[in-house]
Amino acid sequence: MEVHAERDGGALIAQAAGRIDGSNAREFESALRATLSKQDSALILDMQSLSYISSAGLRVILMVAKMLQRRGGKFMVCSLSESIDEVFEISGFNRIIPTHATRSEALAALGE
Amino acid sequence: MGTNNLDLTNRPCKILVVDDEPDLEPLMLQRMRRAIRSGRYTFVFARNGVEALERLNEEQDIDMVLSDINMPQMDGLTLLQQIPKVDPNIRSVIISAYGDMKNIRTAMNRGAFDFVTKPLDFKDLRITIERTVQHMMEWREALASRDKLVALQNELNVANQMQQSILPSQFPKGSDYEVSASMEAARNVGGDFYDVIHLHEGRVGLAIADVSDKGVPAALFMMSSRTLLKGAAIGTLDPGRVLGEVNNLLDEDNDAAMFVTLLYAVYNPATGSLTYANGGHNAPLVVHADGRSSLLPLTHGIALGVIPDLDFLENTVVLSPGDTVIFYTDGVTEAMDDDGEEFGTERLFEIFADGPPKDSEEANNAVFKAVRDFVGDTPQSDDITCMVLYRKESDR
Numbered sequence: 001m002e003v004h005a006e007r008d009g010g011a012l013i014a015q016a017a018g019r020i021d022g023s024n025a026r027e028f029e030s031a032l033r034a035t036l037s038k039q040d041s042a043l044i045l046d047m048q049s050l051s052y053i054s055s056a057g058l059r060v061i062l063m064v065a066k067m068l069q070r071r072g073g074k075f076m077v078c079s080l081s082e083s084i085d086e087v088f089e090i091s092g093f094n095r096i097i098p099t100h101a102t103r104s105e106a107l108a109a110l111g112e
Numbered sequence: 113m114g115t116n117n118l119d120l121t122n123r124p125c126k127i128l129v130v131d132d133e134p135d136l137e138p139l140m141l142q143r144m145r146r147a148i149r150s151g152r153y154t155f156v157f158a159r160n161g162v163e164a165l166e167r168l169n170e171e172q173d174i175d176m177v178l179s180d181i182n183m184p185q186m187d188g189l190t191l192l193q194q195i196p197k198v199d200p201n202i203r204s205v206i207i208s209a210y211g212d213m214k215n216i217r218t219a220m221n222r223g224a225f226d227f228v229t230k231p232l233d234f235k236d237l238r239i240t241i242e243r244t245v246q247h248m249m250e251w252r253e254a255l256a257s258r259d260k261l262v263a264l265q266n267e268l269n270v271a272n273q274m275q276q277s278i279l280p281s282q283f284p285k286g287s288d289y290e291v292s293a294s295m296e297a298a299r300n301v302g303g304d305f306y307d308v309i310h311l312h313e314g315r316v317g318l319a320i321a322d323v324s325d326k327g328v329p330a331a332l333f334m335m336s337s338r339t340l341l342k343g344a345a346i347g348t349l350d351p352g353r354v355l356g357e358v359n360n361l362l363d364e365d366n367d368a369a370m371f372v373t374l375l376y377a378v379y380n381p382a383t384g385s386l387t388y389a390n391g392g393h394n395a396p397l398v399v400h401a402d403g404r405s406s407l408l409p410l411t412h413g414i415a416l417g418v419i420p421d422l423d424f425l426e427n428t429v430v431l432s433p434g435d436t437v438i439f440y441t442d443g444v445t446e447a448m449d450d451d452g453e454e455f456g457t458e459r460l461f462e463i464f465a466d467g468p469p470k471d472s473e474e475a476n477n478a479v480f481k482a483v484r485d486f487v488g489d490t491p492q493s494d495d496i497t498c499m500v501l502y503r504k505e506s507d508r
Binding site for chain 1: 303322323324325326368369370371373391392393394395410412413414415418419442446452454493494
């Protein structure tokens with residue numbers, strides 16, 4: 001599992017790669033927290049290169065989403081693979097976390 | 113043996129010097145003054161083995177003993193045998209007469225770490241002490257990480273025991289329906305559970321669940337999920353209301369953002385009707401008596417504990433005699449083989465492609481066998497849980 005961060009305008013984009021499961025969910029959490037500064041009010045998690053995410057990983061996503069919500073920020077995910085999209089669908093996460101097909105769609109939605 | 117004062121980097125190393133020669137004390141303090149002043153060593157002194165043991169018992173933080181052999185009351189070789197009884201982690205260095213191989217051999221056999229010879233060469237003594245201290249620090253680091261490992265293992269064991277303790281071991285085996293269930297816990301994860309709850313009017317509540325995360329906090333969350341579910345289930349026959357209630361209670365004080373996917377169904381053996389609500393859990397598989405298979409339609413519920421005040425939609429299906437419902441966790445469908453391929457829903461269907469199971473036990477075993485055959489020797493990364501409801505062929 002790896003997390004790379006970059007900025008596009010006012011948005012922080014974190015790209016997660018590999019597998020996220022119970023064995024590295026804590027690392028994923030600290031990596032996300034490390035990329036996010038106090039000033040950041042929008043985070044897009046790009047899942048293009050993510051092959052698998054377990055419920056322990058979803059918990060981290062939920063935690064970050066709640067954290068941003070508390071400070072009035074925005075959180076969204078984009079570029080979900082078919083199997084991860086299914087995980088979001090089954091767990092109901094797609095109804096509480098905005099999901100977008102591509103990064104540019106996510107950025108466009110942020111601008112609205 | 114305590115684990116306090118283990119860190120020698122933050123305090124001087126305390127050395128007990130044992131010799132009946134009164135001149136050694138001022139000499140040692142003088143020759144070692146630089147190391148003493150820099151806070152690297154402190155020294156305490158004793159005149160024989162008996163006094164040495166008194167010092168060791170009085171001062172709990174002595175790290176190392178430097179002892180002469182020939183002394184009145186108790187000699188150094190006897191002292192060597194006594195030291196481990198006070199603290200097995202103290203290292204001893206023996207001072208012997210030059211060339212006295214017999215005593216040196218005895219001392220080493222009794223556990224001395226090293227020896228120096230008289231007349232004392234302080235340069236050599238410094239090197240010997242430094243080497244001993246170095247060894248001791250490494251030894252203590254190893255002890256500390258072993259203790260950490262043991263603590264971690266204990267925590268995982270506690271979580272596993274909690275998980276095992278809440279799983280029912282008795283299942284309904286009636287004349288018109290039966291239930292079987294089992295779970296294979298992953299070594300380091302513990303989040304799945306299932307439950308069978310006897311309700312009024314002959315109905316039975318069936319729950320299957322998967323808690324996010326692992327370890328003791330997750331196990332505690334699992335315990336409360338299960339307790340809240342039982343409490344809510346007794347009060348109503350509506351699965352949607354049960355999930356709504358459990359969801360609100362779990363959401364309170366949930367700072368760790370834990371959640372549980374939970375599918376809860378109420379089965380009526382008299383009619384074969386199965387009403388369920390789903391909090392973000394995998395859709396169960398129905399294997400019909402005529403051989404067709406299908407997934408129970410999703411009711412689009414969100415995992416419990418995520419946000420409060422949710423409505424959980426219900427759906428009802430009617431089982432025909434010979435129909436089987438297979439509830440499972442993602443440990444089944446996401447089980448991975450050596451190439452990283454997932455077991456998947458397709459393979460779940462294939463298990464019963466040759467015909468429906470004869471009873472719940474057979475169906476349950478078939479699922480576990482198929483997963484095991486698929487993953488081979490690949491280590492299991494998640495709990496694998498399956499629960500089967502089987503409606504028997506009528507009145508044979």
